[in-house]
Amino acid sequence: MNVSQLTIVETAKLLQDKEFSAVELTRAYLDRIEAVEPKVKALMTVTGEQALTQAKAADEAIAAGQAGMLTGVPVILKDVICTKGIRTTCSSKMLENFIPPYDAGVVERLKARGAVVIGKANMDEFAMGSSTENSAYFTTHNPWDLSRVPGGSSGGSAAAVAAGEAPAALGSDTGGSIRQPASFCSVTGLKPTYGLVSRYGLIAFASSLDQIGPLTKDVADSAVMLNAIAGHDSRDSTSVAQPEEDYFGCLGKSVKGLKLGVPKEYFAQGVTAEVSDAVKAALKVYEELGCNIEECSLPTTAYALAVYYIIAPSEASANLARYDGVKYGFSFKDTQSMWEAMEKTRGIGFGPEVKRRIMLGTYALSAGYYDAWYVKAQRVRTVIRREFDEAFEKYDALITPTAPTVPFKIGEKSADPFSMYLSDICTIPINIAGLPALALQGGFAQGLPIGHQIIGKPFSEKTILNLGHAYQQVTDWHKQQPVI
Amino acid sequence: MELSRQEVLHIARLARLGIEDAEIDRLQGELSDILGHFTVLQQVDTEGVPPTAQSVAQCNVLGYDEPAPSLAVEEVLANAPDRDGDLIRIRAVLE
Numbered sequence: 001m002n003v004s005q006l007t008i009v010e011t012a013k014l015l016q017d018k019e020f021s022a023v024e025l026t027r028a029y030l031d032r033i034e035a036v037e038p039k040v041k042a043l044m045t046v047t048g049e050q051a052l053t054q055a056k057a058a059d060e061a062i063a064a065g066q067a068g069m070l071t072g073v074p075v076i077l078k079d080v081i082c083t084k085g086i087r088t089t090c091s092s093k094m095l096e097n098f099i100p101p102y103d104a105g106v107v108e109r110l111k112a113r114g115a116v117v118i119g120k121a122n123m124d125e126f127a128m129g130s131s132t133e134n135s136a137y138f139t140t141h142n143p144w145d146l147s148r149v150p151g152g153s154s155g156g157s158a159a160a161v162a163a164g165e166a167p168a169a170l171g172s173d174t175g176g177s178i179r180q181p182a183s184f185c186s187v188t189g190l191k192p193t194y195g196l197v198s199r200y201g202l203i204a205f206a207s208s209l210d211q212i213g214p215l216t217k218d219v220a221d222s223a224v225m226l227n228a229i230a231g232h233d234s235r236d237s238t239s240v241a242q243p244e245e246d247y248f249g250c251l252g253k254s255v256k257g258l259k260l261g262v263p264k265e266y267f268a269q270g271v272t273a274e275v276s277d278a279v280k281a282a283l284k285v286y287e288e289l290g291c292n293i294e295e296c297s298l299p300t301t302a303y304a305l306a307v308y309y310i311i312a313p314s315e316a317s318a319n320l321a322r323y324d325g326v327k328y329g330f331s332f333k334d335t336q337s338m339w340e341a342m343e344k345t346r347g348i349g350f351g352p353e354v355k356r357r358i359m360l361g362t363y364a365l366s367a368g369y370y371d372a373w374y375v376k377a378q379r380v381r382t383v384i385r386r387e388f389d390e391a392f393e394k395y396d397a398l399i400t401p402t403a404p405t406v407p408f409k410i411g412e413k414s415a416d417p418f419s420m421y422l423s424d425i426c427t428i429p430i431n432i433a434g435l436p437a438l439a440l441q442g443g444f445a446q447g448l449p450i451g452h453q454i455i456g457k458p459f460s461e462k463t464i465l466n467l468g469h470a471y472q473q474v475t476d477w478h479k480q481q482p483v484i
Numbered sequence: 485m486e487l488s489r490q491e492v493l494h495i496a497r498l499a500r501l502g503i504e505d506a507e508i509d510r511l512q513g514e515l516s517d518i519l520g521h522f523t524v525l526q527q528v529d530t531e532g533v534p535p536t537a538q539s540v541a542q543c544n545v546l547g548y549d550e551p552a553p554s555l556a557v558e559e560v561l562a563n564a565p566d567r568d569g570d571l572i573r574i575r576a577v578l579e
Binding site: 102193237240305317321324327330333341343346359372373375379380385435 | 487491492495496498499500501502503504507511514515517518519521522524525526527528530533534535536537538539540542545547548555559560562563564565566572574575576577
């Protein structure tokens, strides 16, 4: 049996039926990692020993009849999520030797449910990027075409799931960093509503936009992962005290009669004909499922990129001020003064994209420019959010492309930061408004993946997951796997 | 939208970010280009529109004032780049 092709739901059943043990399963995934990593390079760290210890504990829980759906299931975590005793680098030289003394809230939750952490995934440095080329260590390759990028910044997480290195991974999404790589690697990616999942222990990039979410083979598995990680955490003051929901249990309901809006602005702005055609084909499927489809307009969409690239770097410039070489992380010592030590530490420790964004953010927040750039962007953010609110008075969900193109070649956009920023044009508005969105596999062009995105109103994860699940019941894009 | 070399150096100083000569020229071009694209924001009418800092409106989130175990000193200091016993050693702030 090739366990690397199994979903979480299938794995859980086979584990509980004693078809294989959690230890055997973990060993099989460690073998798979050893076989494909030289080509895909999705992982920063493989945690074999700890994983086998956790797997043994999972086998004991299964034997005692205390197993849940994640007991014994291997998961991979983006290397921006703190793990106690396991190196957490953010794919930056700045945190090359950083070993957190605590687990992030989501890691505690996954461990409490018996999940087995098998590795930490490569990413764009400090989650800044759209291709995983900004990792300070190495570039991850797209399992569907090794000469192409996996997307970013959760490119390692997406590539690892697509390559069968684990049935599920966690990523973080600040402007599309779960959904765009999900689209590029043909996996399912969920960006939950801002505040639904604790950010405690997520190394901060842009605090008002960051949100942790799962990358999985299908929607049912996304729901299982969301059941585990969603919930209030008093250690994160932006965590919302929502009632606990059963996202997996909500699947399978009829979607007949749901009203879906299709904002026309998402089909402009560099969206290629092949992506547009694939999304239109998906819309036909939703129509056949009984949904009512209607074109709509969100006119301020065109300004979302500018809003994002003012707000996110501004918050990043403040969050990354903590890397001064004093308490932890890289420290440049051979200097005469405190200020010189700090400047050298930051100048050497950060890579080019991180420096670019710190510079952008510092500029937008500086005296004389604060109102014209930062406050203006925050006001336009209000307009964008209001447009979504109005749309959701009429529609149950919105359908758009996830990424404007198929995965591009490694190195193709490296020299032009603005062209790279356009990769997230379809996903950025959702973070600005704090909404949930689900990225689904939806087709191929020239053998390269294409996806579409279901956007929901705040805390409507049940609706968008149910819609995505209904789509996957009548299509098989999500079942196709790359040959590596 | 053109940033001058002096402005780039000023921003780098504000950010306490050491940049080399070659980076100054590159950043001058890249930041000017990126900010040039973003001047479109001025086209949006935001008269009377309040800024949004956080998409989920919460205020006065208070924690419980209950004692709880904290990290051990060794755990806190384990990642320090330079130590002197239970202290973190840094360069003199006042000279």
